[in-house]
Amino acid sequence: MAALCKDLVLLISQFLDEEGFKETARMLERESCYYFSMKFFEEMIRSGNWDEAERYLSCFTKLDDNRYSTKIYFEIRKQKFLEVLDNNERAKALDILMKELKAFAPDNEELLKEMTLLLTLNNIRDHESLSMYSDAESARKVMMVELKKVIEANPLLRDKLEFPNIANHRLRRLINQSLNWQHMHCAYPQPNPDIRTLFVDHICVPIPSDDNLFSAASDSNPLPSQSTSMLVSTSSASNSTSSSEAHSSISSEALSLGVPANMGSAASIEVFEDNTTEISTAMQEISDASLPHQSSVNISDDLPKNVLRILNEGSSPTSMEFHPEKQTVLLVGTTVGDVGLWES
Incomplete structure (x- = not known):
């Protein structure tokens, strides 16, 4: 029954998508965790909707579940930090560094120091590792290519990336x-x-x-007769x-x-x-x-075509069968279960 329940949830998810209830379908995916929509996740990344991307991801895996999950979260927050800093929003960038990127400090202390150094630069491209950084849109596209590889390798996600092959509707x-x-x-x-x-x-x-x-x-x-x-x-x-x-x-x-x-x-x-x-x-x-x-x-x-008289059987006839040998005897069943014998 568990397998059938899962099938039903996926059928409902398909129905919601077909009917245009996209947000409800994504909510069902988050709550059931049966299917991870790479398409939706990529849309959130490419549009810079970082909070929604993390909210969707967090329903399937947490930051410290494994090294694959940790890298996904780190890449998202790093790109968020770089874009804010590139827009010269230093206060906001510092807030992201202290509240969101600090969680990776224990295993990436040197990297966090370099990111802190970026706050002192007028242009993030002055840093050697970011000299090829062009713009946010291009950076998101490159990052998503890398994230797809990590997601496909993540044991908590790789079995949830393919939606079942279900006929439309x-x-x-x-x-x-x-x-x-x-x-x-x-x-x-x-x-x-x-x-x-x-x-x-x-x-x-x-x-x-x-x-x-x-x-x-x-x-x-009211009275039946054999002649009729x-x-x-x-x-x-x-x-x-x-x-x-x-x-x-x-x-x-x-x-x-x-x-x-x-x-x-x-x-x-x-x-x-x-x-x-x-x-x-x-x-x-x-x-x-x-x-x-x-x-x-x-x-x-x-046979005669004109009905001369209608017999009263007490309720509406529902079935009639002739006797297999005596063709003049007719067995009549009614709606209330009564059975009558008519003979001509």
Whole structure:
């Protein structure tokens, strides 16, 4: 389960990036520590956003974790110091030296002395080691090349630099598959289900007019008779066939919480817009396998086409099957679980 939880976090991170929630995605990376975004880190370095660069880095490794981490922190603070000093902000440079660079003094005492000496120079390029220093932008670019090598060698970071190879919009597609599965198992599947939330499972509400129709028919024709059983079975079987065919097409209908691409066409339910068709194909195969085959059902043209009477079964019929040997006997199942035998 831990691996699946990690996968889910990465899927959410991908979704946030795709939806433009960049800051939230970076926050998730910092809190989970599953993925170190070299691209974001480089953007912070190249733009001189030193505080954000350190804040992001500190979620993955601390200054004294190992020599690689120590070097990364040192290079960032050194460049920050040099740029401030190059702008003749000596007071600010001294503050950085005393508060941020002093942490490296125990192992780099001579280096810190040289950096202190820079405070006395009118131009940092007068120092031999900085004679080739051009400008901040060029220096940041050169520094980032070096930092990449150190980060890739750091055992605390090198396994977190590659984002998993995930298909685009993966989380959207998983949600669409879930909705298709839920809709396929609805007791009363509707052609255009109104999906307004993901907080609860999707359930189609039955259309009231169907129940009212059966109720009205039952009141007007309370007594069944053998003479009309076959007529009703013919009509009901036809309706059952149409219902099954409709269910087969409903299970692959395209819908969206936003504006549907085509309300009249048949494709898979989609709570998010997605141009791919793999979900539709997969769910159609599942739907076809779960429904009874109707290809062998043929209604003879010789049977009566007019319904003379509707029998009262107490509740709406949901299934009808002829006896395998006695073709005049029809087994009828209803919505409440009742079973009736009709004989012509």
